[in-house]
Amino acid sequence: MSKRLMIGNEAVARGLYEAGVKVVSSYPGTPSTEITEFVARYNEVDAEWAANEKVAMEVAIGAAISGARSFCAMKHVGLNVAADPLFTVSYTGVNGGLVIGVADDPGMHSSQNEQDSRNYANAAKVTMLEPADSTECKEYAKLAYEISEQFDTPVLLRLTTRIAHSQSIVEECDRVDVPLKEYQKDVMKYVMMPGMAKKRRLVIEDRKDKLVEYAETSGINKMEINDTKIGIITAGAPYQYAKESFPEASYLKLGMLWPLPVDLIKEFASKVEKLYVLEELDPYIENHIKAMGIEVHGKDTFSKFGEFSNVSVREAISGKKDEVTYPDYNPPMRPPVMCPGCPHRGMFYVLSKLKLVVSGDIGCYTLGAAAPLSAMDTTICMGASISAAHGISKANPELSKKTVAVIGDSTFIHSGMTGLASTAYNKGTSTVIILDNSITGMTGHQQNPTTGKTLKGEPTVAVNLEKFAEAVGYSRIKVVDPFNVEECERVIKEEISVEEPSLIIARRPCVLLKGVKYDFDVNIQKDKCRNCKMCMKIGCPAISLVNGVPQINKTLCTNCGLCKNICKFDAITL
Amino acid sequence: MSTKSIMIVGVGGQGTLLASRILGNLAIEKGYDVKVSEVHGMSQRGGSVVTYVKYGEKVHSPVICQGEADIIISFEELEALRWLPYLKKGGKLITNVQQIMPMPVIIGAAEYPRDILETLQKEEVDLVSVNALEIAESILNSKVTNVVLLGVLAKYLEFDKQDWVDAVLSTVPEKFREANEKAFLAGYEQ
Ligand SMILES: Cc1ncc(C[n+]2csc(CCOP(=O)(O)OP(=O)(O)O)c2C)c(N)n1
Numbered sequence: 227m228s229k230r231l232m233i234g235n236e237a238v239a240r241g242l243y244e245a246g247v248k249v250v251s252s253y254p255g256t257p258s259t260e261i262t263e264f265v266a267r268y269n270e271v272d273a274e275w276a277a278n279e280k281v282a283m284e285v286a287i288g289a290a291i292s293g294a295r296s297f298c299a300m301k302h303v304g305l306n307v308a309a310d311p312l313f314t315v316s317y318t319g320v321n322g323g324l325v326i327g328v329a330d331d332p333g334m335h336s337s338q339n340e341q342d343s344r345n346y347a348n349a350a351k352v353t354m355l356e357p358a359d360s361t362e363c364k365e366y367a368k369l370a371y372e373i374s375e376q377f378d379t380p381v382l383l384r385l386t387t388r389i390a391h392s393q394s395i396v397e398e399c400d401r402v403d404v405p406l407k408e409y410q411k412d413v414m415k416y417v418m419m420p421g422m423a424k425k426r427r428l429v430i431e432d433r434k435d436k437l438v439e440y441a442e443t444s445g446i447n448k449m450e451i452n453d454t455k456i457g458i459i460t461a462g463a464p465y466q467y468a469k470e471s472f473p474e475a476s477y478l479k480l481g482m483l484w485p486l487p488v489d490l491i492k493e494f495a496s497k498v499e500k501l502y503v504l505e506e507l508d509p510y511i512e513n514h515i516k517a518m519g520i521e522v523h524g525k526d527t528f529s530k531f532g533e534f535s536n537v538s539v540r541e542a543i544s545g546k547k548d549e550v551t552y553p554d555y556n557p558p559m560r561p562p563v564m565c566p567g568c569p570h571r572g573m574f575y576v577l578s579k580l581k582l583v584v585s586g587d588i589g590c591y592t593l594g595a596a597a598p599l600s601a602m603d604t605t606i607c608m609g610a611s612i613s614a615a616h617g618i619s620k621a622n623p624e625l626s627k628k629t630v631a632v633i634g635d636s637t638f639i640h641s642g643m644t645g646l647a648s649t650a651y652n653k654g655t656s657t658v659i660i661l662d663n664s665i666t667g668m669t670g671h672q673q674n675p676t677t678g679k680t681l682k683g684e685p686t687v688a689v690n691l692e693k694f695a696e697a698v699g700y701s702r703i704k705v706v707d708p709f710n711v712e713e714c715e716r717v718i719k720e721e722i723s724v725e726e727p728s729l730i731i732a733r734r735p736c737v738l739l740k741g742v743k744y745d746f747d748v749n750i751q752k753d754k755c756r757n758c759k760m761c762m763k764i765g766c767p768a769i770s771l772v773n774g775v776p777q778i779n780k781t782l783c784t785n786c787g788l789c790k791n792i793c794k795f796d797a798i799t800l
Numbered sequence: 801m802s803t804k805s806i807m808i809v810g811v812g813g814q815g816t817l818l819a820s821r822i823l824g825n826l827a828i829e830k831g832y833d834v835k836v837s838e839v840h841g842m843s844q845r846g847g848s849v850v851t852y853v854k855y856g857e858k859v860h861s862p863v864i865c866q867g868e869a870d871i872i873i874s875f876e877e878l879e880a881l882r883w884l885p886y887l888k889k890g891g892k893l894i895t896n897v898q899q900i901m902p903m904p905v906i907i908g909a910a911e912y913p914r915d916i917l918e919t920l921q922k923e924e925v926d927l928v929s930v931n932a933l934e935i936a937e938s939i940l941n942s943k944v945t946n947v948v949l950l951g952v953l954a955k956y957l958e959f960d961k962q963d964w965v966d967a968v969l970s971t972v973p974e975k976f977r978e979a980n981e982k983a984f985l986a987g988y989e990q
Contacts, residue, residue, distance in 0.1 A: 231824050231834060256840055335839070359835075392862035393824055393836040463862075470861040537865035551867040551889045552923055557882045558910035560902035562812065562847035593845065598907045670840065762906065767846055770901040771908075781933065781942050782900070 231393040234385055237360035238299075238327060239264035240396060241367025243271060245323075246404030248294035251276045251285035253640065254669040255301030256336040257390040258329035262299050263672075266681050270401065275672055275681045278608075278640040279304035283311045283326065290324035290380075291416060293407035295371055299327035302341050303607065307641070313350045315380050317426040318416050319433075322407050323374035325367065326352075329385045332506040333533030336387075338588065338605065340531060342507035347382050347484035351430050353437055354382040354484040355446070356462045360394040366481065369446070377433055377440075384483065386506065388463040388533065438485045446481040449494055456543070457498025459491065459511060459522075464504045464534050471540035486514050495520045502527065502543065506534055564593045566768040567737030567744070567784030569663050572708035573632070575764045575792065576715050577601035582628050582722070585618060587611035587642070589634035590667040590736075598765045602632075609633070609641025615656040616649045627722060631658045636666035636674040639689060643698075650699030650727050657721045657728045660691060661708070663736040671738065695729045702728035709734060709788050737784050744785040746800035750778055754797035761789045761798065803856030805864045806953075809883045810875030811900050812844040815946035818971065819873070820851040822950060826959055826967035827855035837862040848879060848902075873953050875932075875945065876900050877916040884923065892926040894952050896945065898933045928952065935986050940976075944983035947972070951987020961988065 232240065238261045242250065250273040252262040266273035276282035279300040289296035300308060305328050315324070328346075331337040347354035355370055357363045363385070370381040414422050441447055453474045460468055461480040468475070478494040480486070495501050495515075503512045503524040512524035528534065528542050541547055564571050574594035577584055578601040586592060586602035587610060595602035604614060615631035633642045638660050649656060666672040673679045678688035695703050702724065704717050714732065721728040735742050750761075752775075761769055761776050768782035769789060778789075790798040806823065810816045817838055824836040832855040839849045852864045866885050873894040874880035880895040887893055897917070904910040913919070920927050932948040939948075947968060954964045965981060972980045 229828070231821070231828055231836065233838065260840070388837065388862060391838045391840055393821075393834070393838070394859075394862070395828060395834060466860045466862065535863050535865050536861045537868075548865075548867060550885065552884045552887065552925075554885055555881050555913065555919065557878055557913060558902055558904045560811065560846075560848040560878070560882075561904075562845040563903050565813070565845060590845065596903065597909065598903075668845075670844075765903060765907065767901070767903065767906065770906045779900075 229395055229397050232360050232396045233260060233391055233393050234357065234360050234363040234389040235260035235391070236264045237363035237396045238367045238383065238385070240398060241364035242297050243268045244364070244399050244401050245368045245371045246295055246402045247271055247297050247371075249286065249289035249296040250274070250298065251282040252299040253277070253279045253282050253304055254666055254672045255304050255329070256669055257331060257387040258299045258301045258304070258327060258385070259669050259672065261327055262681070273681055275674060277675055279308040280311060283308040286324055286326070287311060287315050290320045290322045291318070291409070292321070293409050294322040295404055296322060297325050297327065299329070301337065302328060302330045302343050303337065303339065304328070305343055305346055309346065312346065312352065312380070314418050316350045316352045316430060317418055317423055319378035319429070320374055320380060321409065323371035324380040325370040325374060325383055326380060327383045327385065329387065329390050330507065331387050333387070338607065340507065342510060343382070343384055344483050344510045345508065348510075351434060352380050352382050352484070353377070353482065354384055355481060356384045356483050357389060357481070358462050358465045358479070359389065360392070360396045362481070363389065364396050373440070377437055379433055386463055434485055438488065441482045441485055441487040442489050447487050447490055448479050448481070449490065450477040450479065451497060452476050454498045456500050456502065457494060458502045458504050459494065459515070460504040461511070464506055464539065467534050467536045467539045468504055470536040472543065480511070483510075486511065488518065491515055491518065492520070495522070504528060504534070504539065507531065561596060562593060563596070563765065563767055564590060565737060566766055566782050567786040569708050569732070569734035569736065570594060570661055571599075571764055571766065572711055572788050572791070573659065573661060573714055573732045574599040574601045576711050576718060577630065577632070578763075580715065580718060582630050582718070583618070583625055585611045585615035585629060585631040587631070587633040587637050588668070589637050589661075591632060591634055591661050598763055608637050609645055612642050612645030612649060612658050615658065616645065616652070616654045619654055619656045626655065629656065630718065630722060631656060633658065633660055634667070635660060635662045635664065635676045636672070638691070639675050643694065646695060646700070646729070647698040654727045655725050657718070657730065659730045659732055662691065662731055662733045665736045665739055667736050671736070691731055700727055700729050702726055703731070704729070705731045705733055707734055708732040709786070709791060711791050737786060744787060746785040746787050748778060748783060748785045748787055748790065749799055750776060751797050751799055754795055756795050756797070758794065760792050760794060764788060764792055803854050803859055805869050806853045807850060807864055807869045807872045807883060807886055808853065809848070809850045809872060809879045811879065812847045812849045814875045815943065816849055816851050816875060819946040819950050820853050822947075822967050822971045823853050825971055826963060827853070829963065829967065830959060832856060833859045835859045835862040848882060850883065871953065871956065873949050875949065878902065878912065880920060881913060881916050884920065884925070887925060890924055890926065892928065892956055893920060894928045894930070894949065895920070896932040896949055897929050930987070930990050932987065936983060939982050939986060940979040944976075944979055947980045947983040948987040951984040952990050954984070954988050
């Protein structure tokens with residue numbers, strides 16, 4: 227058996243493999259993405275990228291009902307998209323085991339909001355496990371299938387960024403081949419009409435009682451009694467922070483977050499002098515304990531939001547601030563930016579120049595909201611760009627004349643298609659720009675239904691965006707090169723002025739894709755440069771002022787040549 | 801042995817992840833408990849990035865907080881200044897002398913601090929600065945800067961040179977083994 231360092235996500239993938247999982251369907255989203263990328267490396271596992279999280283979960287549900295162990299993964303906001311199937315698969319239960327990986331992002335390292343998926347477990351009455359390191363990631367992934375099949379329930383496997391993206395040591399075991407379970411038609415169990423659902427509702431309550439019993443006795447929730455002055459009830463990453471700062475304290479480490487044990491908590495509380503519950507995000511465990519009538523310190527001591535650390539936990543409990551060792555020189559911030567060579571930059575330069583109202587979306591192009599491009603007015607959730615632009619056009623005709631929606635290719639497939647159909651159907655007049663860079667960029671390069679390749683790298687059909695738009699009722703469809711800024715400007719002006727729904731597809735592959743190489747040698751000719759600083763307006767990290775004059779940093783430059791198209795004095799040459 | 805805490809900081813895209821993985825693999829090979837905390841996603845797009853490597857008998861928390869790092873290796877000067885408060889008093893700070901302008905500086909909303917190395921020198925730190933980019937470019941290209949810096953770090957940790965080389969070779973893709981070995985040795989000889 228070999229021992230290796232693995233990030234939590236790889237360890238989950240290993241657990242799925244060892245548990246004999248057959249079908250995995252996911253939609254990417256930081257910090258959950260690598261689970262599916264790693265599991266796709268095993269030939270025994272049929273792994274795929276679905277169009278969105280709802281589709282992914284439904285694929286996994288179908289696979290489980292048909293008898294296979296199956297899995298889907300998503301980030302916390304993805305579970306909002308998949309909440310509909312989640313709440314009802316809780317009623318139907320499973321046949322082969324079904325596990326749903328969900329990764330929360332305390333501190334919002336890469337997310338548009340901070341939400342606590344444990345509330346979903348409680349609301350949908352679905353068991354939830356939460357590991358505290360990579361070893362547990364693998365163990366719990368396997369255990370989740372046993373629980374799923376034993377109790378006839380889907381199981382949520384919750385990770386947070388720090389667990390998903392920290393490496394620790396994992397021991398590899400062999401795969402257990404789990405044969406397909408027999409499928410039997412069972413209308414009372416799998417067809418949720420009111421008559422059946424009312425009966426299944428009772429089954430859920432009964433199942434919960436049994437799961438509480440499991441939570442009390444199975445050992446997944448562990449008591450560590452040391453010094454009893456301080457007792458800490460915790461789970462996941464905060465357990466590690468506390469162990470580092472208070473190795474002598476007593477712990478009740480929870481591995482199962484729904485349902486929570488009752489007797490175990492009471493017993494632990496009775497053994498310690500001062501009881502803390504340490505949890506990131508919502509006071510989820512805390513409310514449960516308080517409802518039991520037990521006195522406990524939680525959000526009165528620790529932050530209600532953000533990510534914790536060894537020091538934040540130590541400072542909160544001890545009430546003393548650590549001494550600072552060095553001054554903080556307040557260095558300038560370094561926010562993420564569009565890469566040098568990014569195809570989105572050309573389009574955003576034009577949007578910025580035309581001072582348009584941009585109904586934005588989520589992807590690398592969201593970085594176009596930052597200065598100097600500053601060309602985005604709203605970003606809510608995936609897909610919202612198209613529908614919100616339609617809303618603007620219905621409500622405010624003046625604003626509508628200078629509004630466009632921008633959306634990436636993956637995001638369009640995820641939840642932009644429905645908005646597009648809805649816009650045409652409702653006689654909308656908005657202009658939508660799809661930024662088609664042939665990849666799901668922001669989450670680290672995943673294939674999607676527009677790219678012509680599967681997760682496993684096999685060639686497949688690709689969505690034809692033009693034909694799709696035509697099919698839902700668009701007759702104005704233009705394709706442009708985002709680096710051809712003159713063409714982009716002309717087409718956008720034309721399309722926003724017509725009283726018809728229109729679609730512009732800006733097509734150029736992501737510069738980080740294999741095979742995308744610009745064989746130029748871009749330079750600024752000093753004699754021709756008038757120092758007008760137009761080239762600075764595109765916000766390329768490879769161009770900065772050196773002694774007050776624009777200069778190209780050749781280590782960063784990709785020779786894409788966009789800056790040449792901006793220069794009015796032909797001072798930039800290829 | 802008490803836990804060793806090492807931070808690798810830089811700008812997204814500079815290859816800090818690979819460097820932390822090589823070090824992590826070496827420490828596990830030597831029988832330590834190891835935790836490495838990485839950054840994926842948004843900040844990899846040219847933002848400020850940090851990875852933590854901790855090894856020892858038993859490591860709980862994967863993160864390193866202010867004043868806890870034994871060593872910081874920075875791939876960029878401004879990042880060295882940014883993460884300085886995380887260094888232990890008198891800790892070692894290894895920095896590449898490369899400067900990469902962040903967007904607020906490019907657009908004129910902020911100034912790139914002057915004389916960062918002198919500023920750092922005045923603090924109670926054990927400063928080592930090296931032009932790893934230049935060395936990397938003389939070997940292959942800027943992509944091996946990370947392994948040059950790892951070579952510099954290697955001199956200050958307890959592992960044998962050969963074990964380091966083995967860890968580098970077993971972590972990098974086959975095609976780049978030779979260049980990375982050269983890069984490591986060049987850093988080591990600094
Ligand atoms: C519901 C939901 N799922 C997943 C994500 C994570 N996510 C952010 S952007 C993005 C995809 C972006 O791809 P694309 O639209 O092709 O734009 P690109 O980044 O390539 O420019 C994903 C999956 C999210 N924010 N919300």
